[in-house]
Ligand SMILES: Cc1cc2nc3c(=O)[nH]c(=O)nc-3n(C[C@H](O)[C@H](O)[C@H](O)COP(=O)(O)OP(=O)(O)OC[C@H]3O[C@@H](n4cnc5c(N)ncnc54)[C@H](O)[C@@H]3O)c2cc1C
Ligand SMILES: Cc1cc2nc3c(=O)[nH]c(=O)nc-3n(C[C@H](O)[C@H](O)[C@H](O)COP(=O)(O)O)c2cc1C
């Protein structure tokens with residue numbers, strides 16, 4: 001449907017709906033349920049240079065209108081992603097996929113992105129700068145404009161694919177970080193990653209999550225996410241992908257009115273595996289209700 | 304995995320803090336040891352509950368009230384509808400049972416063994432069951448297991464019913480294989496006490512319940528597994544206990 005089409009860094013998406021990294025695996029669990037080719041694209045599980053088991057369990061805590069996860073980037077490592085996951089994905093997904101990349105040093109990011117740059121299936125690199133910088137004292141790359149820019153530059157140097165830098169909301173000034181990434185060559189910005197949170201088990205008198213803290217997401221974070229998308233999309237010229245708490249077609253429209261050109265959906269997929277399918281199906285009627293002829297015009301108007 | 308709506312037909316308090324709920328809906332492809340994931344109004348994550356029995360469009364679940372979700376389930380009236388994901392998890396492998404399998408259940412771990420016992424009996428096997436509880440008023444399903452034709456031993460921690468002690472104090476001799484489900488300390492005790500090979504059903508806090516989030520991963524001898532998708536049942540030989 002023409003009116004749902006949007007552009008993301010030069011690649012046309014049939015619609016702006018993108019399952020967010022970490023909530024859609026490598027797609028197959030969902031492909032058993034519906035044809036995932038109806039999606040705009042999806043962002044696969046955060047991939048690192050080496051395989052990772054991630055954090056001890058419990059890794060999940062329920063919250064009011066949301067959840068905390070402390071998965072800790074469990075993934076099979078970039079070589080296995082290239083040799084096993086991507087060929088398997090090809091059988092159920094024919095569109096360019098968004099490759100989500102994490103790292104613990106600038107070299108890690110560059111290495112993993114260079115490897116993924118060789119994969120024709122990958123349309124965009126979504127570089128998650130929320131990981132702790134092991135060479136920089138453990139602070140996340142994404143909490144400091146200079147390190148976020150350094151990662152961006154290093155990645156841009158090894159790939160011709162569009163680089164979308166994914167920002168953490170756990171910062172005092174997200175706009176300065178977004179601008180630093182844009183200046184360093186980012187082709188797009190996506191936000192927000194999860195908000196640092198925790199829960200305590202009253203009976204056991206200790207944190208629910210084994211690693212104590214984790215990332216909070218789900219409908220409860222929507223207003224915070226929307227605010228950050230609004231601020232960033234007014235400050236940068238590159239496309240912004242909005243996410244955080246999106247669960248309905250109206251939420252997608254609201255994110256686009258805040259300035260997003262495409263929208264990722266995270267936790268909603270876990271509680272309703274058909275969430276993205278329903279959102280896509282609901283979009284035309286929701287657009288009619290608000291007098292929207294085509295989605296592109298919203299973002300253009302907002303910015 | 305399937306997603307469908309089930310309607311409560313019956314919800315009965317069968318022991319202290321324990322409810323048996325029957326629901327009508329699409330029970331196709333539910334195997335012993337699999338679970339369903341239940342959406343509850345006002346709670347963000349679904350609640351995983353084992354299939355206790357499934358036949359002719361009627362799903363039976365048995366649950367203990369331990370928090371907001373299970374309290375909500377306990378107060379559900381006939382006619383109420385729930386959104387379920389079904390057919391989750393690998394389930395028990397019945398082909399390894401031998402002639403005389405032993406079923407070892409503890410508290411809220413007893414329910415999945417019921418459908419397993421039923422299928423084993425249908426296959427001509429002669430299962431024993433050892434069911435462990437804290438106190439006499441928490442005991443359930445003793446009669447249900449005997450009605451299937453199983454030899455049943457009940458244990459209670461305080462000795463108020465059956466054998467005093469833990470399930471491991473009452474393991475019979477002469478079993479060929481075992482299947483177990485219960486709280487982790489019990490599973491560890493069974494792991495030490497058991498003399499044959501067997502299968503263990505595990506619990507973990509879940510984000511999705513269908514393999515997408517990596518929230519429930521564990522390490523095993525054969526690599527990383529997701530309790531919700533590659534489990535909840537693991538073979539004794541592949542278990543690596545945490546710490
Ligand atoms: C595969 C599987 C099968 C199960 N089968 C049964 C069954 O047949 N009968 C039964 O009584 N219980 C069963 N449980 C345990 C049941 O899922 C929990 O008791 C229930 O989720 C508690 O929810 P609550 O809202 O009442 O408790 P709360 O403590 O308020 O729940 C808070 C959060 O923690 C999670 N949680 C709490 N306890 C557990 C637990 N033991 N395992 C996993 N998640 C938990 C909840 O799902 C929820 O997300 C099973 C668990 C798993 C993983
Ligand atoms: C279980 C889980 C795992 C996640 N893993 C990743 C990841 O590997 N990489 C990443 O960039 N973001 C990850 N995220 C963050 C999401 O992609 C998204 O930014 C965030 O959850 C906000 O969206 P939501 O509120 O719709 O969930 C994860 C989120 C969840 C819930």
Ligand code: FES
Pocket residue numbers: 508509510511512513514515516517518519520529530531532
């Ligand atoms: S709970 Fe999501 S993968 Fe197991």
